[in-house]
Amino acid sequence: MKKILLGTAALAFSAGMALAQDVVRMGTEGAYPPYNFINDQGEVDGFERELGDELCSRAELTCEWVTNEWDSIIPNLVSGNYDTIIAGMSINDERDEVIDFTQDYIPPATSSYVALSEDADLTGVVAAQTSTLQSGYIAESGATLLEFATADEIVAALRNGEADAVFFDTDYLAPIVEESGGELIFVGEPVVLGRGTGMGIRESDGALKDKFDTAIASMKDDGSLNELLIKWFGEGTDTY
């Protein structure tokens, strides 16, 4: 086994040397289903994995997947530890100052409140993930913002009563609400935030951005992007 591994590593290494420019390292979080998550085999899986692999094959790039903590995902992109961020990152002005975005591959998403009961106080303590559009929205809404590093923790905070409600991406919350068997419910109206989800790319990497832009456009044109969106987010999701 070890020898095989070493052999493939050596092979991959020498093959890599030949097409030096064409290996693109795709950075993702791996903790945000259905966008991206680590499956039972320990590999990156999800909507973005499938999308990313398809984009790479259309752009004729060899891609490699790496995971990185959400908090330091932008600093590691700009210092060159990987070449793209494909992690359900919404396009907004604050991020756009530091990195560039491709065109959106998911239409602007809705965010929703989830609580334990219909009469939950949405101006009380609301949990959201750190440095997201949602946490910014809550901070300005007048409610008390309770931040957690991962989306999983905000739901846990709601269940154990630390927060009156959580405010997060509807697509992430939907399967959780569905499977909670009535314990969790959507409260209030969904809110549309941001300018859609795109891939983050270094500002100096214009050529790579163009390649992915073209690939995303071609997937929008032939309808394969819509198929993927419906496959991972269900029938009711927004498509192009």
Next chain:
Amino acid sequence: MFSFCTDPSVLSTPEWFACYLTTGKLMLFYASFGTVLLLLAITAPVALAFGFAGASAARARFAPLSWLGRLYIAMVRGVPDIVFFLFFVIALDQGFEYLRHKIKCPDWTDPIRQGSDFIVCPAAKLPLSTSPQIWHEIYGFSLAVLTFSIVFGAFAANVLYGAMRAVPRAQIETAEAYGMSHRQTFWRILIPQMWVYALPGLSNLWMVLVKATPLLFLLGVEDIVYWARELGGAKTARFTDYPHGDWRVWFFLGLLVFYLCFTRISEIALDRIMTRLTRGQATMGGEAQRKAA
């Protein structure tokens, strides 16, 4: 893993767990224990070497060398660990890449800093962006070892510096009276006797180091705490064959047991080393051993 694992939703509890505990993801969790132990096994001696060099430099008679040693100790001890782990590592990485860039691509004319981007030529990337993921992981791990060693080396240097001064002055004077040179006194009299004074401080550092390993995740190395958090989080049936609720408390309980066992083993080992080092020393412990014998 097992042949009956094809549809976990119909399995009985023991079989379900047999399947769950042998999925590829859990294997990565088990492997991360190896990562942590390997980190400790490499970092401890390297940090001790840094500490020894720092302490020797600090008490050197050549003034600039002494300043250098003292500066190292004071600077690293004064900077909070988390700052070190967040910024120092990225700076170190960029420093290496900058040097390689200067050597390998002398004709490169584009600026290295473009806005917030750090751009070196492709040949100077560390590791090359074309190299397989395993090299990136080894490189990240090495940076982690280096950073841990520098930080803990500074603390160890201070402990060793104190221990060297704790060796009774009379011992040194006797050595000098026998005509030993400064170097001979240092290696033959001072060093063998200082360990017994240094060990309590060093054993504290070891314990702190054991528990500081979750800082690894800041450096992009997936350690046991990262996996416990990731695996313990609630999983819905759509994205895994093994849905479960919030199990973080169980995973962290496992880590607690691991850390406690590790602490106990360390204590036993350190006690043995202490007994060995005390033998024949002019300390209360050494005197007690002499009387008991």
